[in-house]
Amino acid sequence: MEYLKLLLLFGVGTMAGFINVMAGGGSSLTLPALIFVGLDGAMANGTNRIALTLQGIFAVLSFHKRGIHQYQRSLQLSLLTLPGAIIGALLAVNISDAWFQRILSIVLIGIVISMFFPSKKQAQQTTAEGRRTWMIYPVMFGIGLYGGFIQVGVGFMFMAALYHILKLDLVYVNMHKVFIILVYMIPTLCVFLVTGNLNWPLGLCLAAGNSLGGWWGAHFAVKGGERVIRYVLAVAILIMAAKLLGLF
Template identity: 30%
Template structure:
């Protein structure tokens, strides 16, 4: 078991992860490897990561929600599917080779990054038409699939959700807010599951969670201040980071 000195680098990295995650998703690509580097076994690292992720996703959701950047009528319809997908993904991980799936997802997310970079107008304008049949036909199955991915692997879930919401017509600010709300719900569901398993290291997860929440607060505020063009730059960088994280086993 590590000693308290691991927090000397764990806290600033948790802050950075919260900041990045609130803007463009992908914070787990920083916090989970950090917990592994601290010397935590896989089960404890994954469980503790969910503990601290609640703080960050909750903080970002609160900021975006207060500013009116979360489309609650849509989100409340999607949360149950995200939870079902996440539970299904956690079950399937025992039957499918994660490495094959990681390579496939890395290729897909790189394609997403190319589309975002090449299409100069992508995510800069809000064209959300409301709860139309077309929107529901895209977001309902899309959220189920992303939830499955979250339970199966996890890194980059928020990045995928942002892409899904942007395809639905939201600008990147509202896409980020919607993604954080879904992420918060799935993190709570996973938190309860892992809490019952007794694997969380609270003396690491709680202070890192506080740092993650502070980073998420700063990131969400800056994203709303700077606008969709700023988020797009960070989003493109996170796509590359997530892809590299998936390809490096």
């Protein structure tokens, strides 16, 4: 039975890594999957972060190799998230399992809805207006709080904040995003470690699948592929949300 769990999580991790490259939102699969193999909400939440931490390390190294980095600014933005992220992680390990699953199911449904809103992408970089840049402080704290608590979909939030408030180029938005998530993931992972909410074998298995899926996704180029992935992901997420709500 333990081998079946490892095989399942490796498969889900592979799918999540692939989806992260093609469309984003892979954690919306991995966190429910960890719950379905028998982990409680807090343990699943912590274990998922093992894979995310390793994924973040490789993502930052990848940007560095391509010469895309602004470490000082990335660190400044990361520090804004730390208080919220730690508070969120502490909330996550103290909330009841039933409530965590209810909240997760609502978040999953919200992610599915957001996937089908049109997004406007612009390649040029503009200068942020001084009167709006102050908004980044409370926004980063809030996103950090959410990320520390549940993590699912947090990448979309960081990208929206960095793009719309700071008016950064989308390439640098993505670079800052992966750096910020890696930085706050370390103290939140420590919270789950100290409270005994990490399952290392399952987390490392998930991480291995993520790596394979990410490599596969990076080499997969089919016209219209992202749209197909979004529809498949939406159906999978809705099934998981319904299961978490006890509908079947």
